[in-house]
Amino acid sequence: MTAVVEVKNPLLDAHTQLSRAVEVLGYSAGMYDMLATPRRELTVSVPLRRDDGTVELLVGHRVQHNLSRGPSKGGLRYSHDVTLDEVRALAMWMTWKCALVDVPYGGAKGGVRFDPRQYSRSEVERVTRRYTSEIMPMIGPSQDIPAPDIGTDEDIMAWMMDTYSVNRGHTVLGVVTGKPVALGGSLGRASATSRGVVYVALAAMRHQGLEPAASTAAVQGFGKVGRGAARFLEEAGVKVVAASDQYGAVHASQGLNIRALESHVDATGSVAGFTESEALDEPDDLLYLEIDLLIPAAVEGVITESNARRVRAAVVVEGANGPTSPGADDILTARGQLVVPDILANAGGVIVSYFEWVQANQAYWWAEAEVEKRLEERMVRAWERVRDHAVLHDIPLRLAATSLAVETVTTAHLARGLYP
Ligand code: NAD
Numbered sequence: 001m002t003a004v005v006e007v008k009n010p011l012l013d014a015h016t017q018l019s020r021a022v023e024v025l026g027y028s029a030g031m032y033d034m035l036a037t038p039r040r041e042l043t044v045s046v047p048l049r050r051d052d053g054t055v056e057l058l059v060g061h062r063v064q065h066n067l068s069r070g071p072s073k074g075g076l077r078y079s080h081d082v083t084l085d086e087v088r089a090l091a092m093w094m095t096w097k098c099a100l101v102d103v104p105y106g107g108a109k110g111g112v113r114f115d116p117r118q119y120s121r122s123e124v125e126r127v128t129r130r131y132t133s134e135i136m137p138m139i140g141p142s143q144d145i146p147a148p149d150i151g152t153d154e155d156i157m158a159w160m161m162d163t164y165s166v167n168r169g170h171t172v173l174g175v176v177t178g179k180p181v182a183l184g185g186s187l188g189r190a191s192a193t194s195r196g197v198v199y200v201a202l203a204a205m206r207h208q209g210l211e212p213a214a215s216t217a218a219v220q221g222f223g224k225v226g227r228g229a230a231r232f233l234e235e236a237g238v239k240v241v242a243a244s245d246q247y248g249a250v251h252a253s254q255g256l257n258i259r260a261l262e263s264h265v266d267a268t269g270s271v272a273g274f275t276e277s278e279a280l281d282e283p284d285d286l287l288y289l290e291i292d293l294l295i296p297a298a299v300e301g302v303i304t305e306s307n308a309r310r311v312r313a314a315v316v317v318e319g320a321n322g323p324t325s326p327g328a329d330d331i332l333t334a335r336g337q338l339v340v341p342d343i344l345a346n347a348g349g350v351i352v353s354y355f356e357w358v359q360a361n362q363a364y365w366w367a368e369a370e371v372e373k374r375l376e377e378r379m380v381r382a383w384e385r386v387r388d389h390a391v392l393h394d395i396p397l398r399l400a401a402t403s404l405a406v407e408t409v410t411t412a413h414l415a416r417g418l419y420p
Contacts, residue, residue: 014093157178157179202236216255
């Protein structure tokens with residue numbers, strides 16, 4: 001018997017989601033093409049001199065999907081499986097996310113195809129500086145503003161900002177967000193995506209009649225988004241019974257001690273081997289646990305038509321971008337499971353990135369409590385708007401969120417008119 005291999009292409013998922021929204025909105029095929037096509041794409045060679053003196057050639061991309069509402073904004077991903085189509089999909093989702101939470105940006109994304117954990121820190125710095133100089137014509141505080149994503153962090157943002165500034169001849173703090181606080185980063189940025197995920201997760205659980213303090217959760221991915229989400233859920237009284245990363249998954253029916261798990265990950269690099277828990281046979285088994293809340297916070301394409309029927313959580317809140325395929329969405333919705341889409345659930349990161357950019361442009365920094373208050377207000381407002389739209393039109397949250405966002409972008413596009 002030949003095994004069926006599922007080919008994952010997040011761009012196909014992004015196009016399907018867009019075409020569903022365009023159908024609801026009654027837009028033309030021409031408008032769909034405009035909305036589905038990136039405005040600009042750049043593919044660059046990134047030659048890297050390794051520490052042993054050999055030279056390796058890496059490939060990087062930067063895609064600006066839409067610029068109708070302002071400069072474009074989106075993360076930079078370092079991963080061995082980055083593709084141009086993945087970057088295109090992630091850039092499109094950024095456009096919808098920025099429109100949905102009303103920050104004045106279009107969407108962009110970047111990526112370099114390499115696994116930073118296989119390289120020394122100084123090699124990663126050289127990759128970052130060369131990639132930044134190659135994409136320099138496209139980026140800038142009023143053009144396109146990168147931020148951290150999978151495999152990148154605040155040090156990498158500092159190197160990008162420094163490379164850009166040295167080439168411009170003066171310091172330009174607003175060219176990237178997610179920088180260290182010592183270098184114009186915003187207080188509250190590092191935890192913003194996870195906080196936002198948890199604000200929305202708690203609201204979605206209550207909407208489904210679940211009391212968070214009596215609920216259980218599992219978190220897939222224990223990186224910047226996943227570990228913070230697990231910690232804030234625990235603080236809200238939710239019992240986090242399982243967590244995973246690409247190396248393994250751990251489970252404790254009495255609830256994981258998240259602080260202890262974080263210390264274990266800091267010391268070993270993985271959740272695997274955490275003593276106060278038992279290991280699941282396969283990391284993906286976490287998706288199928290009998291729990292109230294599932295937070296996929298790792299990579300795209302993890303819940304598909306082939307495994308959606310095994311997912312038992314009443315509420316799925318997408319910490320990651322694109323974890324659920326449109327076919328899986330349909331299966332979960334038909335079974336009464338609530339999926340809170342990525343463009344709403346993980347928008348906390350871009351909201352506080354926007355605050356960081358505003359602070360950098362004004363050279364005036366806010367207190368952490370102010371950042372968190374404004375983040376919560378925006379997340380709660382966006383959740384209520386999407387929920388009300390979904391209830392009113394009896395449509396899934398993803399379709400409600402995408403159509404609201406697409407309408408906002410299209411209105412701006414039409415108001416600008418076509419040049420020439
Ligand atoms: P990260 O690199 O900090 O962490 C990724 C985590 O996922 C790691 O623990 C990794 O081991 C794990 N992982 C990778 N493949 C896995 C698999 N197949 N199964 C289980 N775990 C796996 O990245 P991050 O910044 O936390 O991003 C995670 C997701 O959240 C991505 O989809 C990203 O685009 C999205 N996101 C991030 C931000 C942000 O502010 N960092 C904002 C919005 C959305």
